[in-house]
Amino acid sequence: MPRHTEEASILTTTTTFRSLGILPETAEALEAVGITTPFPIQEMTLPVALAGSDVIGQAKTGTGKTLGFGLPLLERVTVAADVEAGRATPEQLTDAPQALVVVPTRELCQQVTNDLLTAGKVRAVRVHAIYGGRAYEPQVEALKKGVDVVVGTPGRLLDLAGQKKLNLKHVRALVLDEADEMLDLGFLPDVEKIMAMLPARRQTMLFSATMPGAVINLARRYMSQPTHISATAPDDEGATVASTTQHIFRAHSLDKVELVARVLQAEGRGLAMIFCRTKRTAADVAEQLERRGFASGAVHGDLGQGAREQALRAFRNGKVDVLVCTDVAARGIDVEGVTHVINYQTPEDEKTYLHRIGRTGRAGATGTAITLVDWDDIPRWQLINKALDLPFNDPEETYSTSPHLYELLRIPAGTKGILPRAERTRAGLDAEEVEDLGETGGRGPRGGGRKGGGGGRPGAAPAEERQPRTRTPRQRRRTRGGQAEAPAEGTPATAGSATAVSEPAALTDEPGAAPRTPRRRRRTRAGAPSAASAAPAEPLPAEAAPVAAPVTPAAEPAADPAEEPKAPRRRTRKTAATAEVPAPAAAPEEAPKAPRRRTRKAAATTEVVAEAQAADAEVTEAAPRRRTRKTAATAEVPAPAAAAEEAPKAPRRRTRKTAASAEVPAPAGAPEGEEAPKAPRRRTRKAVAVADEG
Structure with missing residues (x-):
């Protein structure tokens, strides 16, 4: 594709913006802020761009490239003021964007938007910034109301265009600002997708401080016969601006x-x-300088968008005079009054170095750039020095007490590293309010770092605006804990409900006392039942007593209504049936309970010795609690009358194989001195057979 190249140099003429052919309303808006004379890049670009040709503009940072493409861009837009002035017809008006500016960073997006709003203020040109970190809804609403110029970052532009919220069919002019930075950040594929959505017939302008090969290839693919304009001054031959004094330490x-x-x-x-x-490092340096008394702010990627904009606004408004930042703020940030730029760490390459020090010495002003090089960064700095042809190949070793540091930078003698209290006149970062942007991205608390991060969930109502709860958790806990109040009329009282008690005397120890606390309620559950609730008034016969369900007389009034509903709470499901069965009036024998602790093999021997067991029921009843299931059968067989004390202890030392012989009771007439019951313990298998035969 053919390409027309024009190499131009600055002409020492006293031209004005009005003489370059811009609209009177635009010139009036610029004169209102004191801008009357164009810079070289502006003076050479405007005639070519106003004619509708594609332009590739290359100039040093801080030389006014924004207005170089911004003014022709505003001229291509048709607004209501043009219809009133007779320069356009009402049919040419549209609410869709007519011009698009693509920038690599959010901070540069804001900078370009502010410059275009200033230049188009008289004509009332609608300029809107679209970038990430903000809520989608305000940006979508602004697009629905109508926008003439859109300035945005590639990611959010592509996102809204893919959702059909951004209409790019009416774009007449496209500008790619800082194209080399978009290449470094990997945005060129997104930029190509955006350019594919634009009309084929449009004006395209590309501006950058440097022109890598990939950017030139992009221009050849998407631009039609572009004019390459490179603006330099006769006394400024180097890559850096001559008005900026550089110091390398x-x-x-x-x-x-x-x-x-x-x-x-x-x-x-x-x-x-x-x-x-x-x-x-940026966050740490900002914090240390703040402790030393300086009004400092930070701008880096870990901060939320609200905190980043807060720091930049405070810096522009003078509330903060030291801005510590990463390279996200090295592009396009134009703040008046920046006199010193300090490279705390050596930049990655020469392009980053040029953009960093370009924040000072802008628009003809003077500035000072200081670079601190570590011993490990000497090779990196020497590459930058060689690429820019600078005379600082071997930086001088410098410390905070070095005399030449005080002399070169005009630091007063005796200055220490803490700012005197008398000079701490700045309001600080806290004086600047944090704007609620409805941030996206989920980086934790809004602001993500130091003070004023804009914390909290966006859109959350303040505490005083929230509706009070109709029933607090504390009220629910008191109701469940057994509040001593009678139930409302018409509400059925249940035994399991704590509010069903109608007599305060059942829940309090004395009249007028407070309701029982959860501690007293737990003691009641763990305590033993009273005598009135433990046994019924009249015992039921054993054959008529139910086994599967508890017996609760309904017709008979209870002596204490608070005790009877509490009895089931102290019983488990398995013991509920047995707990409700009352004991007979005279129960000398525990025959019904014995089968529960005996095995099937011991059933026959239990019937034989039932009469002997009745004489000592209490001992026999307590013994099975300490015995295992396998020895339960032998435990029920009582020893002879002469050896009553030793019989219960014998089964504990018997094995399974000798259990059969142990079940044979001793003869009724055996003398007391014989050891017949103990003999099976020391017999072997062969001795058992001989003993049985004899």
């Missing part, structure tokens, strides 16, 4: 914070930006 990592704190107290120091390579 070799510093130790443990001394950097102290060194930076003293540099921040240099004479003539205004706003300062400190750049770090990692997010953790």
